[in-house]
Amino acid sequence: MLTVVNVEKSYRTGGMFTRNKQQVLHGVSFECGNGESLGIIGESGSGKSTLGRLVLGIEQPDRGSVLYEGKPVRHRHVRSGNMSAVFQDYSSSINPFFTVEEAILEALAMQKPLQSDKRSKIDLLLKQVGLDPSYKMKYAHELSGGEAQRVCIARAVATEPKCIVLDEAISSLDVSVQIQVLRLLKELKEIYHMSYIFITHDIQAAAYLCDRILIFKSGKVVETVRVEQLKEVESDYAKKLMKHLITF
Numbered sequence: 001m002l003t004v005v006n007v008e009k010s011y012r013t014g015g016m017f018t019r020n021k022q023q024v025l026h027g028v029s030f031e032c033g034n035g036e037s038l039g040i041i042g043e044s045g046s047g048k049s050t051l052g053r054l055v056l057g058i059e060q061p062d063r064g065s066v067l068y069e070g071k072p073v074r075h076r077h078v079r080s081g082n083m084s085a086v087f088q089d090y091s092s093s094i095n096p097f098f099t100v101e102e103a104i105l106e107a108l109a110m111q112k113p114l115q116s117d118k119r120s121k122i123d124l125l126l127k128q129v130g131l132d133p134s135y136k137m138k139y140a141h142e143l144s145g146g147e148a149q150r151v152c153i154a155r156a157v158a159t160e161p162k163c164i165v166l167d168e169a170i171s172s173l174d175v176s177v178q179i180q181v182l183r184l185l186k187e188l189k190e191i192y193h194m195s196y197i198f199i200t201h202d203i204q205a206a207a208y209l210c211d212r213i214l215i216f217k218s219g220k221v222v223e224t225v226r227v228e229q230l231k232e233v234e235s236d237y238a239k240k241l242m243k244h245l246i247t248f
């Protein structure tokens with residue numbers, strides 16, 4: 001279980017020597033259960049990515065705590081192997097000098113104990129993300145956007161983490177590819193029993209992938225709602241978001 005308790009975060013504004021600060025997160029608390037898919041939805045600049053970085057332990061909160069199974073994620077050993085991430089910018093997420101195989105091996109190398117048969121693991125991962133094993137020898141510039149993001153997803157699941165933070169992971173893809181990648185994420189969740197923190201501004205995608213959605217505005221949680229109850233949201237802001245939800 002991932003637990004975020006009363007987290008606050010500010011950034012300095014106007015350069016290193018000023019005392020001005022912009023508070024980005026205000027007392028944010030929530031939980032994400034094992035195997036749960038939690039959407040974090042909100043408008044641009046509301047602090048979603050900042051929250052994602054705190055959850056990953058990449059940055060530290062000014063106040064409050066982020067715990068995985070009761071232990072602070074700021075300790076590398078707590079997050080290592082348990083947490084991973086997929087970001088929006090797939091093109092810069094893969095080292096341009098690495099083949100697909102090397103990019104996935106880099107992630108696998110973090111796994112302890114090391115996989116004895118890493119090459120067959122890479123073939124399996126590529127198949128699971130819908131890529132032919134021959135893609136191993138390709139470089140990032142030889143991949144389409146959708147293929148590159150599939151490689152990033154293969155890398156993120158390589159260590160069989162308990163939780164993946166997906167920060168606008170489908171936003172840069174064409175709509176048809178977005179749907180394929182969402183389907184893929186749903187399938188992988190079944191295979192690996194992971195939880196997802198799915199950060200997005202796309203209510204439609206969140207409704208498809210998530211069990212629960214946390215509605216976020218100006219660095220605060222406005223409302224948390226189960227996907228089945230999305231139509232019953234109470235806040236005006238959430239109601240406005242719901243206008244973009246098309247049900248099939």
Ligand SMILES: Nc1ncnc2c1ncn2[C@@H]1O[C@H](COP(=O)(O)OP(=O)(O)OP(=O)(O)O)[C@@H](O)[C@H]1O
Pocket residue numbers: 011012024042043044045046047048049050051201
């Ligand atoms: N490292 C940083 N230093 C200074 N300010 C930052 C930093 N990271 C984020 N901010 C500021 O914090 C605010 C929230 O940014 P954040 O990227 O978390 O929002 P977001 O909801 O993810 O937005 P978007 O959907 O556009 O990606 C913004 O005003 C941004 O300028």
